[in-house]
Amino acid sequence: MTLPALFIAHGSPALAVESNDYTHFLNQLGDRLPAPKAIVVFTAHWDCPEPSVTMDDTHQTLHDFYGFPSTMYTMEYPASGQPGLANEICALFTRSNLAHQPIRGRGLDHGVWVPLLHMYPEANIPVIAVSVDSLRTPQEQYDIGRMLEQLRHDDVLIIGSGGTVHNLRLLGNTDEPQEWAVEFDNWIGERLQQWNTRELFQYEKKAPHARTAVPSYGTEHIAPLFYAMGTADMSRSAKRLFQSYPYGTLSLNCWQFGDGV
Structure with missing residues (x-):
């Protein structure tokens, strides 16, 4: 069985306790997809020069945020790890001569x-977190994702968790989408659907409002998009599954890559 890859905007940590159209969509998405044997997540909240891979049998839940309701700091997501699959990921990186780091004891960040x-509230599917490197080019990020493409053909769900428009300094007081945020997302979306990597990899120069949508201090949030996209290089199909703009500018979108189930 082949599973699609996903790019999921994780939004604010408060998403953990919210009930809205986006959380309902994520609930349904988990129900719609065949149960994977494991989940691999490229997370925007783990940014380091060499790809790092969690090797643990069990994970702690990281509460890597501040200023939120106290109940959020007691929440746990007790998913297990899967060291065998983590070793397979490391072997795929080695095969491509990519330096990487196996990591133990880190835990799962909120991304x-x-x-x-x-998506999987019972936390009964093993999870492996993989870091991103926001200083690499989109082409390099895509190529690293491509190294893991074969995992999708073995019941592994690969997710890039981040955000396209993620400028926390420009959050508004309304959920009415701001025109500049929509224009940026639409530009990205058109090129994803065309699989136009030539322009997409130059989004910083070519996309409208790129500097506003992806500020220099926040490039780690768009990076998982390219990692996830790379894992579907053979099929090269993209479909937007959801889009909304809480606070007017925080893009909550989900993209499916690949021809999986």
């Missing part, structure tokens, strides 16, 4: 467990 809490 991993918050969306999975809605």
